[in-house]
Amino acid sequence: DSGVTQTPKHLITATGQRVTLRCSPRSGDLSVYWYQQSLDQGLQFLIQYYNGEERAKGNILERFSAQQFPDLHSELNLSSLELGDSALYFCASSVTQRGGLDTQYFGPGTRLTVL
Amino acid sequence: EDQVTQSPEALRLQEGESSSLNCSYTVSGLRGLFWYRQDPGKGPEFLFTLYSAGEEKEKERLKATLTKKESFLHITAPKPEDSATYLCAVLAEYGNKLVFGAGTILRVKS
Numbered sequence: 131d132s133g134v135t136q137t138p139k140h141l142i143t144a145t146g147q148r149v150t151l152r153c154s155p156r157s158g159d160l161s162v163y164w165y166q167q168s169l170d171q172g173l174q175f176l177i178q179y180y181n182g183e184e185r186a187k188g189n190i191l192e193r194f195s196a197q198q199f200p201d202l203h204s205e206l207n208l209s210s211l212e213l214g215d216s217a218l219y220f221c222a223s224s225v226t227q228r229g230g231l232d233t234q235y236f237g238p239g240t241r242l243t244v245l
Numbered sequence: 246e247d248q249v250t251q252s253p254e255a256l257r258l259q260e261g262e263s264s265s266l267n268c269s270y271t272v273s274g275l276r277g278l279f280w281y282r283q284d285p286g287k288g289p290e291f292l293f294t295l296y297s298a299g300e301e302k303e304k305e306r307l308k309a310t311l312t313k314k315e316s317f318l319h320i321t322a323p324k325p326e327d328s329a330t331y332l333c334a335v336l337a338e339y340g341n342k343l344v345f346g347a348g349t350i351l352r353v354k355s
Binding site for chain 1: 279281286287288289290291294332334341342343344345346347348
């Protein structure tokens with residue numbers, strides 16, 4: 131158990147809908163990272179937040195957005211969902227804002243299925 | 246563009262049969278190379294961080310090494326519980342995001 135929690139574990143929805151994935155980092159970690167893992171793309175970095183502020187952006191679609199709240203939990207919002215958005219979404223956390231130089235600890239993931 | 250290539254894509258070993266997984270990378274200056282283990286349907290589990298060529302780290306039956314162009318994950322006398330996907334990731338000198346390889350799927354049979 132990494133100490134990172136994600137909810138829900140599974141999510142099934144329809145095309146065009148909007149969903150929110152939630153992540154709570156390990157106690158004491160200030161950075162939160164979101165990743166998407168699909169069979170054809172592998173593990174892809176989406177976005178990083180540090181202490182409530184956006185720090186780094188990857189190939190995140192404009193339909194996707196994220197935020198980190200004062201209690202440090204983070205939410206990833208996916209809207210206008212398409213079939214291709216079906217994937218595993220992971221949250222990771224680390225202590226400082228130094229990007230990947232700190233060890234990132236991953237949560238168990240949310241499996242999103244878009245029908 | 247930073248790139249990570251892992252080989253082989255899949256590897257089947259008998260219990261006790263030692264082998265190595267390869268991770269070759271192209272980055273504009275390496276700040277760190279990371280190895281993770283991922284079980285099906287679960288999040289990646291951190292194994293090692295390597296920072297400079299010549300560095301080696303060990304944990305139980307696993308040993309990671311780093312050169313200027315690639316990293317190896319050596320598995321000595323593997324057991325069935327070592328079966329998993331092993332992911333390699335790099336952090337470039339001027340970047341702040343991890344770039345992952347596609348992974349090597351390891352199956353160890355008893």
